[in-house]
Amino acid sequence: MNLLWVMPAKGVDVPHGHDIRVSGARLALGDDPPVDVLGGVDLRAPVGEVTAIVGPSGCGKSTLLDAIAGLIPLDAGTADAGHDVALMPQRDALLPWLCLEENVALGARLSGMPARDARDAATRALQRLGLAGFARHYPHALSGGMRQRGALARTLLSGRSTWLLDEPFGALDALTRSEMHAVLRQLHAQEGPTILLVTHDIAEAVALAARVLVAGPRPMRIVHQVPVDPDDAAGTGRAVLDALRAAGAVA
Numbered sequence: 001m002n003l004l005w006v007m008p009a010k011g012v013d014v015p016h017g018h019d020i021r022v023s024g025a026r027l028a029l030g031d032d033p034p035v036d037v038l039g040g041v042d043l044r045a046p047v048g049e050v051t052a053i054v055g056p057s058g059c060g061k062s063t064l065l066d067a068i069a070g071l072i073p074l075d076a077g078t079a080d081a082g083h084d085v086a087l088m089p090q091r092d093a094l095l096p097w098l099c100l101e102e103n104v105a106l107g108a109r110l111s112g113m114p115a116r117d118a119r120d121a122a123t124r125a126l127q128r129l130g131l132a133g134f135a136r137h138y139p140h141a142l143s144g145g146m147r148q149r150g151a152l153a154r155t156l157l158s159g160r161s162t163w164l165l166d167e168p169f170g171a172l173d174a175l176t177r178s179e180m181h182a183v184l185r186q187l188h189a190q191e192g193p194t195i196l197l198v199t200h201d202i203a204e205a206v207a208l209a210a211r212v213l214v215a216g217p218r219p220m221r222i223v224h225q226v227p228v229d230p231d232d233a234a235g236t237g238r239a240v241l242d243a244l245r246a247a248g249a250v251a
């Protein structure tokens, strides 16, 4: 699956930004037998903020983002993020037949930017993400972390006001990861998108988000919400870990 946009309907006046609201979301997948994945998810991610979701592997986080993006219909409940959403999926999201620069420019092209401007924007985004020398490389000739940064660059150029990011830094080494955190923080300060960020890294959640939503084991529910205290990252991290333990998500 590649980066996807939920396109606004023609003629619809898209407001700038939108709370993400999920209410009583239930979903079973597969049929032999069906697996209960979402078990009544309730959450709100306020407009213009970064909200993180942490939870155990397989609990349903990616499924939830897909549902919020409107890619999978829910069995019950609602998931609404407005009509102006970019999703960066967890799996490698670059098109193999386009070089890196073309992949990144696609984000801007799909948001309506003329080709030349899109290419210039892609060049700047690649510089910003430390990929300037790789514009002409095809995805197969890039490392996993480079492909992930390329996919992030494309999301940044999507021009959308809501970004759903599914483990966007999962393939990066620690140093590159902290550089990318700084880039995301800067972009958020400049452009103010509403971000829902899935991560398995508590420190990353605390470093980037204003609040951390803790998911329990599948079928997924949000069991706790921890506001981030920027002056006490360690204490916030401990509160998240305690909530994961209380939910039986970690030993």
Ligand SMILES: Nc1ncnc2c1ncn2[C@@H]1O[C@H](COP(=O)(O)OP(=O)(O)OP(=O)(O)O)[C@@H](O)[C@H]1O
Pocket (backbone or CB within 6 Å): 029, 030, 031, 035, 037, 056, 057, 058, 059, 060, 061, 062, 063, 064, 090, 200, 218
């Ligand atoms: N099409 C499907 N049919 C049956 N089960 C599915 C299907 N898609 C996902 N699942 C199951 O749903 C559960 C949640 O998957 P999901 O990818 O949402 O988890 P996750 O929380 O994102 O995990 P991770 O942290 O490892 O990325 C898993 O148990 C998975 O096996």
Ligand SMILES: [Mg+2]
Pocket (backbone or CB within 6 Å): 061, 062, 063, 090, 166
């Ligand atoms: Mg996932």
